[in-house]
Amino acid sequence: MKLRKASAAAAAAVVLSLTATACGGSDSGDGDEKITVGIKFDQPGLGLKTPDGEFTGFDVDVATYVAKELGYDEKDIEWKEAPSAERENLISRGDVDFIVASYSITDERKEKVSFAGPYFLAHQDLLIRADETSITKAEDLNSKKLCSVTGSTSAQNVKNELAPKADLDEQGGYSQCLTGLENKVVDALTTDDAILAGYAAQDEHKGKFKLAGLSLSDENYGIGLKKGDTELQKKINDALKKMVEDDSWDKAVKDNFGPAGYKNEPAPEITETS
Incomplete structure (x- = not known):
């Protein structure tokens, strides 16, 4: 009887282990798990998939930095295309852990997803x-x-x-x-x-x-994540603050937008905290 109970417990542990491995997620990055991040594939300077399969852009640099702070190496990131019209669906279905894709924070979008950041102010x-x-x-x-x-x-x-x-x-x-x-x-x-x-x-x-440098509107780019996930939100916000403090944010701006003579705004204050 005890043996059968032990076997059942072992089987349950195996099932739980397989489930955790399949789900991946952002809770821990032990080197064996993957993290899935949504980006644009067709926006030079922000999120671009090159002909040789590489990913470049400011959003990519931000996402890579955040993932590293969450415990994931660059090789552990699975990039997923996040077209504007599909961003909320990708998050709600759990297809991505978070999205960094010129994703402006708006009240309408906050009804469906949560945001960390903002990490960039565009106009x-x-x-x-x-x-x-x-x-x-x-x-x-x-x-x-x-x-x-x-x-x-x-x-x-x-x-x-x-x-x-x-x-x-x-x-x-x-x-x-x-x-x-x-x-x-x-x-x-x-x-x-x-x-x-x-x-x-x-x-x-x-x-x-x-x-032209006209600043016709304010667009605060945030990192989209599952609505109500305050734990992940805080971790991402902490990563963004660190990226600014160690000058990695400034370097990413210059690397991706410098050739255009772009006069960017300073890194915005983190406002999305709940």
């Missing part, structure tokens, strides 16, 4: 040609052609609030807008300045474009 801005001198404020777009991606809130903000007479050209991706900007088919491209700086810093674009 809506315009990308223009390097020799452009006629666009110095948003109202100047009233006589210009403005490009952004289809359904962009940035483009609608300019069209509805700042320059209602702008000729809005919506494309399927930012690369089409950049081509149009370079070929003088459009006069400006709008989205968050960090995203624009990332594109401008690419080797093939260096010296061709510049940011």
Whole structure:
């Protein structure tokens, strides 16, 4: 009877062990487990999957630093693509442990997920040609052609609030807008300045474009995680504070946005604490 009980207990322990291994998670990083992090795969300077399968960008550097502070080496990170429309779903389903993907903190999103941070303050801005001198404020777009991606809130903000007479050209991706900007088919491209700086810093674009520096909105980027997970939130916040204190944050900004001449804001104060 005792032997059967011991066997049952051993079997249960094996099941629990297998379950824990399968789930991974952020509670401990002993070198054998993995952590799954959501990032953008198509945003140069922030989150980009290169043709050789590497991952680069400021968000990637932040996520790697945070994961290390949680106990995971870079080799233990499993990167998962996190398109804007899927971020809340990825978190709620448990497909990722956290998301670092130009993820602006908003009250609407906080109804579904929790955030740590913010770790970066971006602003809506315009990308223009390097020799452009006629666009110095948003109202100047009233006589210009403005490009952004289809359904962009940035483009609608300019069209509805700042320059209602702008000729809005919506494309399927930012690369089409950049081509149009370079070929003088459009006069400006709008989205968050960090995203624009990332594109401008690419080797093939260096010296061709510049940011207008208009700061048309405030976008606090946070790290998204499961709603109510205050333990993980605190650990990530502590990691972000350490990243700023040891100058790793400044280095990541310069490495990823420096070639674009991007004038970033200082690291923002951590506000997401519950």
